[in-house]
Amino acid sequence: MANKKNLLLLFENPGEPVFTQKGKNHAVFELPSRFFDERYQPIGAEIQNRFSDDAGERIPVRDIQPPNLNHIGFEQLGKQDNFTLFIPKHRKLASALSDIFLKARDIDHLQSLAVYARDRVNPQLFNYALSVALLHRPDTKDLDLPLYIESFPGKFLDSRSFVQAREEATVVPQGSRRPIVIPRDYTGSDLDPEHRLWYFREDLGINLHHWHWHLVYPFEASDINIVRKDRRGELFYYMHQQIIARYNFERFSNHLSRVVPLSNIRAPIPEGYFSKLDSLVASRAWPGRISNATLSDINRRADEIQLNLSTLERWRDRFLDAIAQMAVTTSSGQRIVLDEVKGIDILGDMMESSILNPNPDYYGDLHNMLHMVLSYQHDPDHRHLESFSVIGESSVAMRDPVFYRLHQYVDDIFQQFMEKLTPYTAQQLTYPGITITGLQIQTENVKTNVLNTFWRQSDINLAKGMDFVPRGDIFARVTHLQHSPYTINIQVNNSSGASRLGMVRVFMAPKYDERGQQFSFREYRRFMIEMDKFVANLRPGQNTLKRRSIQSTLTIPYERTFRNLDARPTGSGEDAYNFCGCGWPQHMLIPKGTPQGLPCVLFVMISDYEQDRINQDLAGTCNDAAIFCGIRDRFYPDKRTMGFPFDRVNRRGAETLQTFLTPNMGIADISIVFKDYIPSSIPLN
């Protein structure tokens, strides 16, 4: 049987043919002659010899009856076309191809099918479909997928860096190569106030997370269980709500007001955006969105999309009708009540929308199509044969300022529902016998309750993503935000007389709004960013809980974003890195703050774990960053509505955060201080 790890080689150099050398060992797939495509068929033998001659490893590929790929091949989506999950036609192609890979009866067949398909379908489609299959097949789910940025660095890095990298790789011998330094401010200037947020919007880790989230939660599959994951609709709502809260936190750190929702799709959009990205595979730059342009009806036959702005408005109205009635109508005319437990999950499925949408003809495809009308602003009727701009594709969409306006608007709709739910009573929030008596945050060698942020430079290996370049490592050096690691200390009194388990929920928010005034609780709940959530054992009497920043269950470790998989310390074993890629990047856990120190509030609540727990076995699963990503093949590990206790508006009498507090909650005034420098050495653990 074939070594399944060789499947991962198919992700490398996606623009090169399948028969070129891959991987550290310069491995070559030995193709059955009928596997060569039309271009290489006549010279197949010659080509195979040429690349096999000095190969470090030859991988035999079993000759099988080739599958028919006409329905997903270049006729449907060209080799150099762009691919996005937001277009229903593309979702269908991806689902059809994943299906072929999922149904392969063993690794041998899977390898043959994947090798055969690789140069016959769009490379981005291939990457996505094979990734979904490997993540969901029982015999491959333990494989550690390469980072998406390694296959498609062009979606993450300034297009100019690749010209420089090509020179470095061609001219300079391995030992003397220098990393290509990517400037911080390549996409805009400070004339554009929105540009201040570049470090958030263009962060590699954030965009990788967003891509990975959509990989873990596909919109569509012929096996509905791949889509129907526990509380996926709710997670769609919550993760995006949190992204907006974090974005507003960053805006306050940059003297900008909260983001304006895209509530009027007829008005000009002041925020233009030019990503400066090029598609290395497609060889088309991502089109820009000019400032102050307006949206139009779109009608693009090649994408099979015909959509009027009025249709979007009608979908929105039906959505709001459902919320007003607290019930939705399914395709078969059934009425489903939107209750406290499943309501937001159903709304999330409808909004996104996935194939779980209970009535797609009626409630439509609001979120995806908002992305598309924005992404086709520059060529709504395809007369100019332009592809979508970055807002139209999940691995690059978060770069565009309009992403946040769109999702603020989506969140406003969701919140209309959340605000109709009955507020928690003080009793519901209380954990009898548990009292938080003290709360501090501590960064080493820094005053208590001060967090530090600064710049850090990290390297990304371009070798596997640059096609037709001499082999060998070549790095791009990016600058990103980083914070000093810190510890949260919580003093808890347990007067219940017995040991208790508590679910510790950690949130943070700016202390003041953009006018410098206090928030009402009703407003404040939407600004709270979740930082961590963990289970703690509380002995009777006084306890001190210490929780380190790198333990956060929101984040995946720095190494997952920036370290070369090949460069792993082999001694540490696979397990040390056995997480699944989805998760907020650790280096973006703390918002930027300000040089003077941005006043913030740290909030901790300890709830009764006996009421919150989900009984399941978590051994061997991906559970590194459950808050945004859930746990693979398991239930979401918290029975509460996501965002608890800020998921609902306040009870009467608790109009501020202070009055909202029950004894099992605590707050602390803290401050985030940003220093505009790159420390020469950084303590990171």
Next chain:
Amino acid sequence: MANKKNLLLLFENPGEPVFTQKGKNHAVFELPSRFFDERYQPIGAEIQNRFSDDAGERIPVRDIQPPNLNHIGFEQLGKQDNFTLFIPKHRKLASALSDIFLKARDIDHLQSLAVYARDRVNPQLFNYALSVALLHRPDTKDLDLPLYIESFPGKFLDSRSFVQAREEATVVPQGSRRPIVIPRDYTGSDLDPEHRLWYFREDLGINLHHWHWHLVYPFEASDINIVRKDRRGELFYYMHQQIIARYNFERFSNHLSRVVPLSNIRAPIPEGYFSKLDSLVASRAWPGRISNATLSDINRRADEIQLNLSTLERWRDRFLDAIAQMAVTTSSGQRIVLDEVKGIDILGDMMESSILNPNPDYYGDLHNMLHMVLSYQHDPDHRHLESFSVIGESSVAMRDPVFYRLHQYVDDIFQQFMEKLTPYTAQQLTYPGITITGLQIQTENVKTNVLNTFWRQSDINLAKGMDFVPRGDIFARVTHLQHSPYTINIQVNNSSGASRLGMVRVFMAPKYDERGQQFSFREYRRFMIEMDKFVANLRPGQNTLKRRSIQSTLTIPYERTFRNLDARPTGSGEDAYNFCGCGWPQHMLIPKGTPQGLPCVLFVMISDYEQDRINQDLAGTCNDAAIFCGIRDRFYPDKRTMGFPFDRVNRRGAETLQTFLTPNMGIADISIVFKDYIPSSIPLN
């Protein structure tokens, strides 16, 4: 002394460092160690050995004191920035660098200076400045410059073709390579009526001509004689007037009305354009212009341009004031009358404007700045750090439909002047004793007075323009318009009793306007395209003049656009190809016509050569395509105002073309028939 032909190697692979192998012989420049730039200084010796080891030829470079390039180096214009002559700052950089090359005391020094400068200034700037220097230095002006497209193919061909070419060059051995076929319709779809003109706007030869014209006629130089060429202002007017006439001819061939002048720069511009070009060197795609956008004031500090739309309008008004008064005011307050002989030349210098503009502070820089406001439509204040779109650079500007709207407007201004000149009397137009008695056009094996057009495919070698790709030819195959060669037969009676010399002037125009009606002469004169102009000897009595299409003095031969210089038949010698690159491409001599046959009028006039002649020696000069390009280092070879006899409006009583005719003129009804196919073999001579 160095072989001056080696200077031409410096144009190859402009993104590669100067020390890589160049040319057919794999020649290597051997750099003095201090010539290596900062990046390669530490590893200079190693690098030099690496590329010299298997070099076919080593070119010693004399070590000279390196010039100071701070004022024109990357601080001023980055390596990956785009370059255009329309920006005054860029013109100054070009002029400063040309100057260094022009003043080098001999070829050895020139080679050292050029080798030293090559990797220290912007590659496009380098190409332009060295080209200007080689064209104007007495000791290099006989060098045959490589085609601009060979150095910068990315400015002429679909960006996608380069990814395919890179694959072909890397994977496929030389003997088995296939040309990369560029689709006809890659920039737009027929939803855009303007797209019908793609074959004209995006023609390689037309764009190369436009680039070359600006190379031959620089705007600026420290030696004013390089700018002050005979009648350059008039030629600026006339060449662009003719381009518009030809464009309208093509529009009529495609059932489109004449182009609408850009007379209101405040109105939205319906014609968007997305060039689908990428800058291989700059690694930034050329930005698109979206449909229906409006222009804005521009303020871009990096380009040193701050310009309000109202300034453009004020310059236009001063221009029209000058025409109303038939006089301009110089910077020193002098008044210069705009007369019949020099008036249009002065207006051309003012409009363009070059350093010959008699009062640049007052009359401004109207034409160049119209290009710039259009090219910065998408990012007027540089907040998005975007470069100019194609309308902002002469080698790509003619691709954009708005180029023609701009130049129709510019021509409308010029024509306000031309229409004020006194019409020619019948006597002034007559050539006593000379009568045209017959006129036909003949294509081989085709009915008399029918011209044929069709598609043709031609190949362009990308090898010298793709950086960091294995050496070896790799071709792109483009589709372009072509016509069958034809002969014009003119029967002339000379009743003067003696041999006479006649200047034969050949024009053509559509017979009907876009409504299907006849033109008035006043209108018609602006639709006449000049096809040829030549001197004929007229013996007493009946003469038959035969003139073949390939003899046209408007055009340069097909081979100049499409043949690889290296692939020249060596037997034929350099001389056979010794023309200078400027000139309308022969394959675009005839407008497209229609499948049904577009009715046209052929016009011939024979004027008295004794009145028209310029006495000068033309031996050894570039005089292949004098109508649009003049003759290098000589006077324009026709004493008449350019466009004669259609330069002025008609005398009273000659309100139609028929009544305008004098005996020395003739017309014939002809027809242009387009067939939508690619003939397998084409008779081209």
